Amino acid sequence: AQTVTQSQPEMSVQEAETVTLSCTYDTSESNYYLFWYKQPPSRQMILVIRQEAYKQQNATENRFSVNFQKAAKSFSLKISDSQLGDTAMYFCAFMKRTGNQFYFGTGTSLTVIP
């Protein structure tokens, strides 16, 4: 079975500062995908970034980047130059390469303080 753990229920960061959200997962699979989704108060789940496990290079999308440590089964999200619009719930998710189901963590509520 796959499990995803987000150990930080709530975090806050000053506007323009950098924050890192933690995610660990447990799997016996060698090929899989990892995702970070953002869910603002509007409830719309928005894909932030994705990582393919067979790629060693960490994914980046503008101000968002990940630190993917496959051996440690860790997949943290770094948000640089935080903006007020980054305030949201952030979910880490795992999917087997041969599967179809997402396994989600319980989320981290991030508040960006002006």
Added chain:
Amino acid sequence: GAGVSQSPSNKVTEKGKDVELRCDPISGHTALYWYRQSLGQGLEFLIYFQGNSAPDKSGLPSDRFSAERTGGSVSTLTIQRTQQEDSAVYLCASSLTSGAYQETQYFGPGTRLLVL
């Protein structure tokens, strides 16, 4: 529309009544998923449709829950004899099944269900 749409956005019902929740996936997406998000929780997988294949119903919590997908597009999630513990946000997602980024799921805005 360009994204996944769901209706209604909010639904209030009385315990024991049946409800139907609708999902319109992104055009061309053959895979469709339903999830349940209870207050303060992550997303719980309910059911998965892929083309004309038999759906994966492994996440449905009880036989009061069912879903269908007509014509490979629109899906309806039905909850019969609703209970208060069914109160949650029900999210639908769709994805491609071939090509680049086929595994990425795109979510609708959800339906917030409140059972009184």
